[in-house]
Amino acid sequence: MTGSKTGNAPESAPAAVTALEKQVAALPRTPGVYLFKDEKGTVLYVGKARNRRQRVRQYFSPRSSDSRFFVSTVRRSAASVETISTSDEAEALILENNLIKELQPRYNIRLRDDKDYLCLRLDPRVPWPRLELVRRPERDGARYFGPYSSAMTAKDLYRFLNRSFMLRTCGDRAFAVRTRPCLQHQIGRCMAPCTLPVDRDAYARSVEQALMVLEGKTEELKARLKEEMIQRSRALEYEAAGRIRDLVAAVEAIEARQRVVDLQRTDADVIGFAREMDRMVVTLMTVRRGKVIALTDRRFSKVGSSDEETLRSFVVQLYGEGAVVPDRILLPFDIPDRTLLERFIRQSRRDGVRVLAPRRGKGRQLVAMAVENAGKALREWASLEEAGPTRLSYIASRLHLPGPPNVIECIDVSHTSGKEVVGSLVAMVEGELATSRYRRFKVRRDTRGDDFLAMQEVLTRRLKRGVREEKGWELPDLLLIDGGRGHLNLAAALKHELGAGALPVAAIAKDRRREETAAIRLRVREKILVEDMEHGQIPREAGEHKPAARVPRDFDTIYVEGQKEGIAATRTTPLGLLVRLRDEAHRFAIRYHRGLRGKKSLSSELLQVKGVGPRLVARLYENFRDLDEIRGSSAREIARRARISPALAERIKAALEPPTRGT
Numbered sequence: 001m002t003g004s005k006t007g008n009a010p011e012s013a014p015a016a017v018t019a020l021e022k023q024v025a026a027l028p029r030t031p032g033v034y035l036f037k038d039e040k041g042t043v044l045y046v047g048k049a050r051n052r053r054q055r056v057r058q059y060f061s062p063r064s065s066d067s068r069f070f071v072s073t074v075r076r077s078a079a080s081v082e083t084i085s086t087s088d089e090a091e092a093l094i095l096e097n098n099l100i101k102e103l104q105p106r107y108n109i110r111l112r113d114d115k116d117y118l119c120l121r122l123d124p125r126v127p128w129p130r131l132e133l134v135r136r137p138e139r140d141g142a143r144y145f146g147p148y149s150s151a152m153t154a155k156d157l158y159r160f161l162n163r164s165f166m167l168r169t170c171g172d173r174a175f176a177v178r179t180r181p182c183l184q185h186q187i188g189r190c191m192a193p194c195t196l197p198v199d200r201d202a203y204a205r206s207v208e209q210a211l212m213v214l215e216g217k218t219e220e221l222k223a224r225l226k227e228e229m230i231q232r233s234r235a236l237e238y239e240a241a242g243r244i245r246d247l248v249a250a251v252e253a254i255e256a257r258q259r260v261v262d263l264q265r266t267d268a269d270v271i272g273f274a275r276e277m278d279r280m281v282v283t284l285m286t287v288r289r290g291k292v293i294a295l296t297d298r299r300f301s302k303v304g305s306s307d308e309e310t311l312r313s314f315v316v317q318l319y320g321e322g323a324v325v326p327d328r329i330l331l332p333f334d335i336p337d338r339t340l341l342e343r344f345i346r347q348s349r350r351d352g353v354r355v356l357a358p359r360r361g362k363g364r365q366l367v368a369m370a371v372e373n374a375g376k377a378l379r380e381w382a383s384l385e386e387a388g389p390t391r392l393s394y395i396a397s398r399l400h401l402p403g404p405p406n407v408i409e410c411i412d413v414s415h416t417s418g419k420e421v422v423g424s425l426v427a428m429v430e431g432e433l434a435t436s437r438y439r440r441f442k443v444r445r446d447t448r449g450d451d452f453l454a455m456q457e458v459l460t461r462r463l464k465r466g467v468r469e470e471k472g473w474e475l476p477d478l479l480l481i482d483g484g485r486g487h488l489n490l491a492a493a494l495k496h497e498l499g500a501g502a503l504p505v506a507a508i509a510k511d512r513r514r515e516e517t518a519a520i521r522l523r524v525r526e527k528i529l530v531e532d533m534e535h536g537q538i539p540r541e542a543g544e545h546k547p548a549a550r551v552p553r554d555f556d557t558i559y560v561e562g563q564k565e566g567i568a569a570t571r572t573t574p575l576g577l578l579v580r581l582r583d584e585a586h587r588f589a590i591r592y593h594r595g596l597r598g599k600k601s602l603s604s605e606l607l608q609v610k611g612v613g614p615r616l617v618a619r620l621y622e623n624f625r626d627l628d629e630i631r632g633s634s635a636r637e638i639a640r641r642a643r644i645s646p647a648l649a650e651r652i653k654a655a656l657e658p659p660t661r662g663t
Helices: 013-025 052-060 069-077 089-103 151-165 172-177 200-214 218-234 238-256 307-319 338-348 361-398 451-467 485-497 513-535 576-606 614-623 627-632 635-642 646-656
Strands: 003-006 032-037 043-049 080-085 118-122 131-134 143-148 268-276 279-288 291-300 328-330 354-356 407-416 419-429 439-442 478-482 505-510 556-560 567-569
Touching: 013 052, 013 080, 032 052, 032 089, 043 052, 043 069, 043 089, 052 069, 089 307, 089 338, 118 151, 118 200, 131 151, 143 200, 151 200, 151 238, 172 627, 200 218, 218 238, 268 307, 268 361, 279 307, 279 361, 291 361, 307 338, 328 361, 338 354, 361 576, 407 451, 407 576, 419 451, 419 576, 439 451, 451 485, 478 485, 478 576, 485 505, 485 556, 505 576, 556 576, 567 576, 576 614, 576 646, 614 635, 627 646, 635 646
Parallel strands: 268 328, 328 354, 407 478, 478 505
Antiparallel strands: 003 080, 032 043, 032 080, 118 131, 118 143, 268 279, 279 291, 407 419, 419 439, 505 556, 556 567
């Protein structure tokens, strides 16, 4: 490949167009990639073409019917165009994808922010298989499922399968050195094959059942489970029968979210597409064995490419590097590069895949469903943006604030038995999370597990900086505290003491009925199990649940200065914005706390080794991910990466070796 940058940025706007047109006229008529750049050299857009001169010239043709806002932007803002030659159009397709991911141009569709969608990996050939969340499947003989364009969908399915079928979750290194069962076994979510004498056949059956869920064979799985449940009940093994009944109910729950569409029981990905000006929504409908198992939407703004180019770029980025490829990929409309796209996917990922734009039949119905979903998501996106100021105005009215809280901050603390106490501060601007305003605090005083003392220190440090008007620490329109009325009183007293009396503060607490709800559900399950034991069989049809007791809906309570009663907040109301912010503060605090706790654990073990001090521990942090990685490395590797003597590396290796298990 060869690149050729054509010309420098002209001095005036008319000259810029003239100079750019001269560059375009000099472009070759061969396949390749073109990059539009502004006066600062920033890449605005990356495209590929079979004939670069003809394609780029279309942007500046007065007879062009292309009315995209981006075309006028190119004519006005582009100062130069750079081209890269390729041997053929397929190579240009690959290069375009790589450049988009590397350069992240403003007007290109960027699918994954340089990351691939999540997939689930399971290798049934190893002695104790486990599920893994991976981003780039490899041709290593393992089974891969996905991709899931929604990380939440993939993680929810991962947790469901591990919890339901009690598969191990620990990595291979931790599995090899563990000496006692972990917490997952203690709460009944893992068989603990790492330390306990688990029946291999029983574990293999659990793995097979998890695979059946991933493959969409839920009907067959339910039939097997119900038969086993009846056998267990007849053998008076009521506890085992009750567990199987709960598993059947869990499978039915996940099956209820799947829609049967048949499609000759093949695997397919159906793509829906909706666009309004520079905003676009692409819906990915995942069909496995004739069932819709996932339906996810992706939003894109400032999209400058045409519909055909955008759709092609989406497919290339989705399947180009490591994604699981189904039997069919159904598009909402035909594109000129469809044959090239099909050949590209076959060469890079899988033989036999077909890229289709169906015009009739079941395939067209599926595409229409995906397009309808994309259109709905686009309308909801637009209405949500329009409702943003309305939501903030509602919050201001409900909490009696002086005006809409355009900037909201939330503070939370986290610790384990009073150790490694940390605080977190997260923020929203105009109703959207603003990560640039996130802050972390390591609590300096010995709080001995007192949340109020920890919150007092974090609040004091935050408010002092705000009162001093330090850059980046401006006071928000509303300060939210994770806690109850006691935390609210603490914040109110501190703000007056530190000179920030006009700052509105509120507190948000999880409702205690959540714990009551869990207890009620547990009692209902125990009652059903007792009735099963009394009758000696599963009531009604095998696996059928009795009506569950009505339980109160989850909600949070917001406490505001000057108001005696708390305000109920649910996620489906405008006040749900504050619930979301509190959850984000909680997540951010726990992440920081776990990181510090992990480092301290590593330090405590290493500092026991003769010749190891804080500086060497810090160097080990820089070169090894965690304690398990050090344990799994040879003494020679430790010496090389930490730049220490072989003798000291041997001592570290010996000190970290797990004790020999008894026979």
